[in-house]
Amino acid sequence: MDEKRKTFYRTEFFHNFVRNPGAVIGLAIVLFFLITVIIGPMITPQNPYDIASLDLMDAYKPPVWMDGGDRSFVLGTDDQGRDILSAIVYGSRISLFIGIAVVVLSCAIGTFLGLVAGYFGGRLDGFLMRVVDIQLSFPAMLVALFIMAAFGRGLGKLIIALTLVGWVLYARTVRGSVLVERNREYVDAARLIGLSPFPIILRHVLPNILTPLIVIATIHVGTVILTEATLSYLGVGVPVTQPSLGLLVKNGYDVLFSGLWWSSVFPGMFIMLLVFGINLLGDFLRDELNPRLK
Amino acid sequence: MLTYLLKRVFQMFVVLFMVSVIVFCVMSFTGDPVLMIVPPTATDAQIAEARVALGLDRPLWDQYAVFLRNLLHGNLGVSYMFKRPALTLIVERMPATLELVFLSIVISLAIALPCGVFAGARPNNALSRAIMGGSLLGISLPSFWVGILLIFYFAVEKGFLPSSGRGTTGTLFGIPFAFLTWDGFKHIILPAFTLALGTLAMLIRLIRAQIMEVMRQDFIRFARAKGVTWRSLLFSHALKNALVPVVTVFGLQVGSLIAFATVTETIFAWPGMGKLLVDSINTSDRPVIVAYLMIVAAMFVAINFIVDIVYTMIDPRVDLR
Numbered sequence: 051m052d053e054k055r056k057t058f059y060r061t062e063f064f065h066n067f068v069r070n071p072g073a074v075i076g077l078a079i080v081l082f083f084l085i086t087v088i089i090g091p092m093i094t095p096q097n098p099y100d101i102a103s104l105d106l107m108d109a110y111k112p113p114v115w116m117d118g119g120d121r122s123f124v125l126g127t128d129d130q131g132r133d134i135l136s137a138i139v140y141g142s143r144i145s146l147f148i149g150i151a152v153v154v155l156s157c158a159i160g161t162f163l164g165l166v167a168g169y170f171g172g173r174l175d176g177f178l179m180r181v182v183d184i185q186l187s188f189p190a191m192l193v194a195l196f197i198m199a200a201f202g203r204g205l206g207k208l209i210i211a212l213t214l215v216g217w218v219l220y221a222r223t224v225r226g227s228v229l230v231e232r233n234r235e236y237v238d239a240a241r242l243i244g245l246s247p248f249p250i251i252l253r254h255v256l257p258n259i260l261t262p263l264i265v266i267a268t269i270h271v272g273t274v275i276l277t278e279a280t281l282s283y284l285g286v287g288v289p290v291t292q293p294s295l296g297l298l299v300k301n302g303y304d305v306l307f308s309g310l311w312w313s314s315v316f317p318g319m320f321i322m323l324l325v326f327g328i329n330l331l332g333d334f335l336r337d338e339l340n341p342r343l344k
Numbered sequence: 345m346l347t348y349l350l351k352r353v354f355q356m357f358v359v360l361f362m363v364s365v366i367v368f369c370v371m372s373f374t375g376d377p378v379l380m381i382v383p384p385t386a387t388d389a390q391i392a393e394a395r396v397a398l399g400l401d402r403p404l405w406d407q408y409a410v411f412l413r414n415l416l417h418g419n420l421g422v423s424y425m426f427k428r429p430a431l432t433l434i435v436e437r438m439p440a441t442l443e444l445v446f447l448s449i450v451i452s453l454a455i456a457l458p459c460g461v462f463a464g465a466r467p468n469n470a471l472s473r474a475i476m477g478g479s480l481l482g483i484s485l486p487s488f489w490v491g492i493l494l495i496f497y498f499a500v501e502k503g504f505l506p507s508s509g510r511g512t513t514g515t516l517f518g519i520p521f522a523f524l525t526w527d528g529f530k531h532i533i534l535p536a537f538t539l540a541l542g543t544l545a546m547l548i549r550l551i552r553a554q555i556m557e558v559m560r561q562d563f564i565r566f567a568r569a570k571g572v573t574w575r576s577l578l579f580s581h582a583l584k585n586a587l588v589p590v591v592t593v594f595g596l597q598v599g600s601l602i603a604f605a606t607v608t609e610t611i612f613a614w615p616g617m618g619k620l621l622v623d624s625i626n627t628s629d630r631p632v633i634v635a636y637l638m639i640v641a642a643m644f645v646a647i648n649f650i651v652d653i654v655y656t657m658i659d660p661r662v663d664l665r
């Protein structure tokens with residue numbers, strides 16, 4: 051174990067990572083969010099969705115550095131006396147959960163279909179790639195909007211809708227890589243010793259095509275969080291009882307014209323920060339793991 | 345070329361047919377439109393009567409056949425809310441959306457072309473790094489939030505740009521457009537910029553990557569050796585060759601601008617077809633949703649077709665199979 055860790059510190063990957071400020075900042079932002087999301091509910095001043103802890107006397111409080119700010123509500127409160135910072139911590143939790151759940155599901159489904167299509171080829175391959183082509187010619191946001199419009203808002207439905215639009219990217223990339231790997235000697239060798247297709251695909255081909263998947267999955271988390279926020283903003287995403295960051299912005303917008311800017315500006319700022327961190331990390335991984343750029 | 349064109353046109357119709365089947369099925373399995381039409385006090389007998397009158401008691405494939413026949417006659421149903429043909433509602437609002445999308449394209453190209461070419465030609469320059477950082481931030485921004493910030497700053501705080509609506513419109517060929525009057529122009533600036541931001545940031549990154557790729561190639565070195573000026577080298581030699589993939593992505597971006605116009609129009613209360621879609625979703629106005637999807641799908645298919653044709657024209661290496 052110790053031996054292994056030492057060698058990781060010496061790899062070129064690690065060397066390039068610590069010398070790339072963007073990548074370090076990106077990782078720091080992502081870690082910050084992960085820690086916030088895990089321990090956040092234990093340290094927030096209030097549970098913003100426990101009606102009993104809300105007090106209308108606290109409503110319309112500006113952030114702490116403005117006149118009339120209150121030390122217990124650092125980023126101010128909304129029109130119902132809800133602490134914005136606590137709402138952001140709980141909202142980040144929902145946004146990040148949806149982002150990770152959708153990426154895991156789309157990656158699993160898309161990779162599996164891409165592996166099968168690429169390895170076996172034939173009619174199934176033709177059909178799957180047609181579906182992928184057609185779906186990619188329509189903007190993901192619009193397809194997801196249509197699905198949500200038909201099925202109504204809900205956390206589970208949102209995850210299903212975003213997975214339905216998300217799997218195609220993985221399927222296409224994986225299929226392309228498998229077409230190359232399929233004709234390599236190690237696959238022939240595995241076939242010769244009598245392994246059946248599925249062990250070959252999962253144990254031999256899959257580990258060799260993981261690199262592009264890591265890059266796509268990283269950037270995809272950011273895209274999903276943005277799409278989810280947009281759908282929730284339009285009122286077809288998460289339910290009112292489980293507000294993600296996007297829904298918080300929408301709720302804040304409804305009171306923007308009465309001067310309550312902080313309740314929509316801060317949640318949006320956190321969406322931007324989270325997605326920016328993920329994209330910084332994704333950019334680094336793409337440049338680092340792409341052999342063509344070296 | 346002709347066979348290729350015919351093949352593509354045929355494919356377009358296949359795709360549109362599939363879209364119509366999917367849209368029809370999904371919409372049929374969710375919610376009961378009869379309950380949207382009858383008054384809340386209707387008795388069970390009246391509901392059943394309305395169901396028969398609307399043809400909703402017939403088998404699904406029969407309903408689809410009726411739907412398809414009406415679709416081919418340009419009849420997409422009557423809106424529950426407005427009591428007017430859904431198609432008319434959408435066509436009326438189309439110019440507003442298209443002018444918004446068009447202005448966004450102009451804004452994003454005007455900024456992305458020079459920025460992208462510069463960042464690609466001088467990748468290690470401090471300004472290039474700033475451009476790239478900015479574009480990464482640009483693709484990380486939720487567009488609705490940017491719209492809110494712009495409204496808060498320019499409309500609420502400074503009060504010199506309006507926050508909603510389309511203002512006075514002028515007419516061109518009998519179609520009302522906002523950008524023809526000063527008032528309308530003031531109304532369109534903020535939504536168009538909000539809509540342009542994502543595309544703008546993405547195009548900068550794409551153009552930069554393409555320019556960097558092209559600058560490494562031999563013909564650039566030859567052109568340099570020949571004594572071509574730096575400006576001409578960048579804009580006529582490098583950019584021309586870098587644009588091929590940009591055109592494809594750009595075509596997809598036009599589609600995505602139309603999709604994202606739903607968000608921008610909702611924020612700025614811009615009376616386009618995107619806002620109509622979101623309003624119709626919130627009021628479960630099914631005929632309008634279906635009509636919107638069919639029209640937009642037709643637009644996307646047409647855009648993809650045009651992109652493919654343009655692609656073959658600007659790059660003679662593309663094989664038509």
